[in-house]
Amino acid sequence: MKKFFSVATLVLFFLVCSSFAFADSNEALKQRIERLEQELAALKTELAKKNEEKKESVLNKFSGKVELHGIIEVEGSYAKGFDESEESDIKLATAQLDVNAKLNDFVSGKITFLWEEDETEPVDIDEAYILIGNTEKFPLYIRAGKQYLPLGEFDTNMISDPLTLELAEINESALSLGFEKNGFFLEGSIFNGDVDKEDNVNDDLNHLDEFSIYGGYSGEFNGVSFTAWGGYLNNIADSDTISDTVPNTIDDYIDALCANLAIDFQDITIYASYAGAVESFKKGELDFKNHGAKPRAWNIEAGYTMNLFNYDTTFAVGYQGTDEAVDLEMPKSRYIGSITVSLLENLSLAIEYAYDKDYDLSEGGTDEHAHTVTTQLHLEF
Numbered sequence: 539m540k541k542f543f544s545v546a547t548l549v550l551f552f553l554v555c556s557s558f559a560f561a562d563s564n565e566a567l568k569q570r571i572e573r574l575e576q577e578l579a580a581l582k583t584e585l586a587k588k589n590e591e592k593k594e595s596v597l598n599k600f601s602g603k604v605e606l607h608g609i610i611e612v613e614g615s616y617a618k619g620f621d622e623s624e625e626s627d628i629k630l631a632t633a634q635l636d637v638n639a640k641l642n643d644f645v646s647g648k649i650t651f652l653w654e655e656d657e658t659e660p661v662d663i664d665e666a667y668i669l670i671g672n673t674e675k676f677p678l679y680i681r682a683g684k685q686y687l688p689l690g691e692f693d694t695n696m697i698s699d700p701l702t703l704e705l706a707e708i709n710e711s712a713l714s715l716g717f718e719k720n721g722f723f724l725e726g727s728i729f730n731g732d733v734d735k736e737d738n739v740n741d742d743l744n745h746l747d748e749f750s751i752y753g754g755y756s757g758e759f760n761g762v763s764f765t766a767w768g769g770y771l772n773n774i775a776d777s778d779t780i781s782d783t784v785p786n787t788i789d790d791y792i793d794a795l796c797a798n799l800a801i802d803f804q805d806i807t808i809y810a811s812y813a814g815a816v817e818s819f820k821k822g823e824l825d826f827k828n829h830g831a832k833p834r835a836w837n838i839e840a841g842y843t844m845n846l847f848n849y850d851t852t853f854a855v856g857y858q859g860t861d862e863a864v865d866l867e868m869p870k871s872r873y874i875g876s877i878t879v880s881l882l883e884n885l886s887l888a889i890e891y892a893y894d895k896d897y898d899l900s901e902g903g904t905d906e907h908a909h910t911v912t913t914q915l916h917l918e919f
Contacts, residue, residue, distance in 0.1 A: 603639055603640050603641065604637065604638065604639050604640075605637075605638045605640075606635065606636065606637060606638075607635075607636040607638065607918070607919070608634060608635045608636070608918065608919045609632055609633075609634040609916070609917070609918055610630075610632065610633055610634075610916075610917045611630075611631045611632035611633075611914055611915070611916050611917075612628070612629070612630055612631065612914070612915045613628070613629060613631040613697070613912055613913065613914045613915075614626075614627070614628045614912070614913045615627055615628075615910065615911065615912045615913070616910070616911045617908070617909070617910040617911075618908060618909045618910075619908050620894075620896045620903075620904045620906040620907070620908050621904065621906070622906075629655040629656070630653075630655050631654060631655065631914070632652070632653075632654055633652070633653040633654075634650060634651065634652050634653075634664070635650070635651045636648060636649075636650050637649045637650075637651075643672050643675065644670060644671060644672050644675075644676075645668070645669075645670055646668075646669045647666075647667065647668045647669065648665060648666070648667055648669070649663065649665070649666045650663070650664040650665040650666070651663060651664070652664035663684065664684075664709070665683075665684055665685055665686065665709075666683050666684045667681050667682060667683025667684060667685045668681070668682050668683055669681045670682075671716075673718040673719070677717050677718055677719040678715070678716070678717055679715075679716050679717075679718070680713070680714070680715055680716075681713075681714040681716065682712075682713050682714070683711060683712075684709065684710070684711045684712075685709070685710070685711075685712055685714065685727075686707065686708070686709050687708045687709075687710065687712065687714075687727055687729075687750050687771075688725060688750075688752050688767075688769070689706055689708070689750050689752050689769045689771050689796045689813075690703055690706040690707030690708050690777065690796070690813070691703070691707075691798075692798050692809070692811040692813075692837065693765075693798065693800045693809040693811070694809060694837070694839065694856075695807065695809070695839060695841040695852055695854035695856075695876060695878065696839070696854060696856065696874055696876050696890055697876060697888050697890040697912050697914045698874070698890060698892065698910075698912065700811060700835075700837040700839075700856075700858055701835040701836075701837060701858045701859070701860055701868055701869075701872065702796070702798075702811040702812060702813040702835045702836060702837045702858075703811075703813075704779050704835070704868065705774075705777060705779060705780070705813045705814070705833060705834075705835040705860070705863065705866070705868070706771070706774065706777050706794065706796050706813035706835075707777060707778050707779070708731075708750075708771075708776055708777050708778060709778060710729040710730075710731060710776070711729060711730075712727045712728060712729035713727065713728055713729070714726065714727040714728075715727075721755050721756050721757040722753070722754075722755050723753060723754060723755070723756070723767070724751075724752075724753035725751070725752055725753070726749065726750070726751040727749060727750050727751075728746060728748070728749045729746070729748050729749070730744055730745065730746045730747070730748065731748045731773060731775075731776030731781070732776060732781050732786070733773065733775040733776050733780075733781050733784060733785075733786060733787070733788060734786065734787050734788075735787065735788055735789065735790050735791055736787050736788070736789055736790075748772055748773045748776060748791070749771075749772055750769060750770065750771040750772070751769055751770055752767055752768065752769025752770070752796070753767060753768070753769070754766050754767025754768065754798075755767075761803065761804070762801060762802070762803045763801070763802040763803075764799070764800060764801045764802070765798070765799070765800045766797075766798070766799045766800075767797065767798055768795070768796065768797040768798075769795070769796050769797070770793070770794070770795055770796075771793070771794045771795075771796065772791050772793055773791035773792055773793075773794075774792050774793070774794035774813075774814075774815050774833075775788055775791065775792050775819070775823075775824075779866055779868075780824065780833070780866065783824060783865060783866055784819065784823050784824050785823060788819065788820065788823050789820045789823065790820075792815050792817055792818075792819060793815065793816045793817055794813065794814060794815045794816060795812070795813075795814060795816055796811075796812065796813040796814075797811065797812045797813075798810070798811045798812075799811070805842055805843045805844060806840065806841070806842055807840065807841040807842075807843075807854075808838075808839070808840050808841075809837070809838070809839050809840075809841075809856075810836075810837065810838045810839075811836065811837045811838075812834075812835070812836045812837075813834070813835050813836075814832070814833065814834025814835060814836075814861075815832045815833055815834065816832075817832065818830040818831060818832040819831055819832070824865055824866075825865055825902075826862040826863075826864060826865065826901070826902070827900070827901055827902065831862040831863070831865060832861075832862050833860065833861070833862050833863040833866060833868075834860065834861045834862065834863070835858070835859070835860045835861075835863065835868070836858065836859055836860075837856060837857075837858040838856060838857055838858075839854055839855060839856025839857070839874070840854065840855060840856070841853065841854035842854075846879075849879050849880060849881065850879070850880040851877065851878065851879050851880070852876075852877070852878045853875075853876075853877055854875065854876045854877075854878070855874070855875045856872075856873075856874045856875070857871070857872070857873055857874075858871070858872040858874065859871045859872070864896075864897040864901055864902045864903050865902070869894035869895060869896055869897075869908070870895050870896055870897045870898075870901075870903065871894070871895045872892055872893065872894050872895075873892070873893045874890065874891070874892045874893070875890070875891055876888055876889065876890040876891075877889050884917060884918045884919060885915075885916070885917050886915075886916045887913070887914070887915055887916075888913065888914045888916065889911070889912070889913045889914075890910075890911070890912045890913075890914075891909075891910070891911050892909070892910045892912075893907065893908075893909060894907065894908040894909075894910070895907055896908070
């Protein structure tokens with residue numbers, strides 16, 4: 539019995555010692571885990587800080603080279619056509635995003651994404667080009683890619699495009715070489731359009747043989763700012779409007795002339811523009827009164843800006859007209875007026891009324907009138 543108690547005592551002693559040793563080991567392990575957790579937390583904090591610094595560096599680098607510009611236009615309209623039909627609508631007329639990238643002082647690029655309800659769905663790449671040059675430091679520049687040729691860019695205070703722009707606007711992939719210095723500017727472009735002449739088709743070749751050239755001057759004299767330019771296009775059949783109407787191949791290219799004048803004096807603006815073919819299409823390509831048409835268009839308008847109830851408000855009126863453009867579904871004449879109110883710095887509200895007169899019956903028209911009322915909410919950012 540005595541021996542049993544001795545053995546039990548010895549076992550108990552070892553168990554107690556083991557428990558103390560285990561407790562010491564457990565406490566050390568716990569402290570080690572706590573140290574590891576603290577070190578891990580410090581490491582996570584350091585990594586997060588470095589990632590944030592890296593993001594800021596990338597963002598700073600990105601923001602220094604890339605700029606975004608957007609336009610959103612919502613329009614409501616009512617129209618009564620030449621055939622007495624009536625329609626009204628509210629639509630997102632324009633959703634546009636310009637991405638401008640500047641690699642350095644002499645190399646930049648631009649991409650324009652455009653969405654117009656019922657017209658460019660899904661999103662269209664409206665422009666995408668590379669610009670090499672900086673006219674503030676050197677007068678010459680090169681622009682290559684999809685672009686709007688300047689011969690179709692006309693000034694206006696209205697919501698709708700002037701008839702001159704509808705007739706002459708061209709959006710093509712082109713190579714342009716330009717010059718700009720002391721207010722003088724000159725630019726030439728070469729491109730391969732969608733409408734070919736029959737010689738090219740017979741050769742089974744697609745030629746880079748369409749071109750435009752324009753030039754003018756922009757300056758100020760005795761408080762009057764003005765810009766005047768004129769230009770030549772060797773094939774107006776490739777304008778966005780005409781190319782949708784004429785065949786893909788025509789007998790020969792149709793030369794055209796375009797001109798624009800913009801005058802700004804105090805609160806008054808005056809815009810005048812002209813675009814038109816200088817020779818006729820062949821009969822069957824684009825017709826007018828049983829012969830080939832020679833389409834032309836013009837626009838003149840005046841605007842006055844005043845402060846009305848603490849809002850900058852622009853009143854504008856204009857007269858536009860065309861000749862031999864009935865097959866292009868353009869009116870013979872248009873009387874137009876608009877009121878634009880600047881609600882905020884980049885937000886405006888406008889209303890426009892247009893009164894159109896169609897071509898006479900003898901000219902292929904209806905000899906009727908049309909009315910269009912348009913309101914637009916315009917936001918830029």
